[in-house]
Amino acid sequence: MVWKPHxxxxxxxxxHGKFLLVEEHTSEGVLFNQPAGHLEPGESLLDAVIRETLEESAYHFLPTALVGIYQWHQPLHDRTYLRFAYTGEITGHDAERTLDTGIIRALWLTPEEISAQIQLHRSPLVMDSLQDYMRGARFPLNVVTTY
Known part of the structure; x- marks a missing residue:
C-alpha cells in the first residue's frame, strides 16, 4: 500500500467582520469547520473550494487568494491532511439549496465567537487559517500551478 495524504x-x-463556518455531524460529534472538503479526481484546487463552499453552505464563492497550506496529522484516525485554504468573495446565495449530508447549517461568527468555541473545531486548522487570514496572509492564486 502506498501512503498518501488526504x-x-x-x-x-x-x-462584515464575521466568518462563514459550517456546523456538521462528525464521528467525534457536532463540530465547526470552514466550508471544506476533499479534492476529487480531475479537479483543480480552485474548482474544489468553489464546489465545497457551495455544497456545504449554499454560498457561491469566488477565490481571490491563497491564505496558506497546512499539514496536519490527525491522531485519532491516523490520517495526514494537506489543506489549501483560500479566501475570496461571496457572489450569491442559494437559500433553497439542500446542504451536503452531515451539514447542519452554515453560520456567520465573529473571530471572538469562533475562538470561544475552539474545543468544537473540527481541527486546529480552523483557527490556524483564520489567524493567518487576520494577520493578512495572502498569496496569489497562481502560486499553485494546475496542468
Missing amino acids: VTVAAVIEQ
Whole structure:
C-alpha cells in the first residue's frame, strides 16, 4: 500500500467582520469547520473550494487568494491532511439549496465567537487559517500551478 495524504480545501470567508463556518455531524460529534472538503479526481484546487463552499453552505464563492497550506496529522484516525485554504468573495446565495449530508447549517461568527468555541473545531486548522487570514496572509492564486 502506498501512503498518501488526504488533500483538502477550505474557504476562509469574511463579511462584515464575521466568518462563514459550517456546523456538521462528525464521528467525534457536532463540530465547526470552514466550508471544506476533499479534492476529487480531475479537479483543480480552485474548482474544489468553489464546489465545497457551495455544497456545504449554499454560498457561491469566488477565490481571490491563497491564505496558506497546512499539514496536519490527525491522531485519532491516523490520517495526514494537506489543506489549501483560500479566501475570496461571496457572489450569491442559494437559500433553497439542500446542504451536503452531515451539514447542519452554515453560520456567520465573529473571530471572538469562533475562538470561544475552539474545543468544537473540527481541527486546529480552523483557527490556524483564520489567524493567518487576520494577520493578512495572502498569496496569489497562481502560486499553485494546475496542468
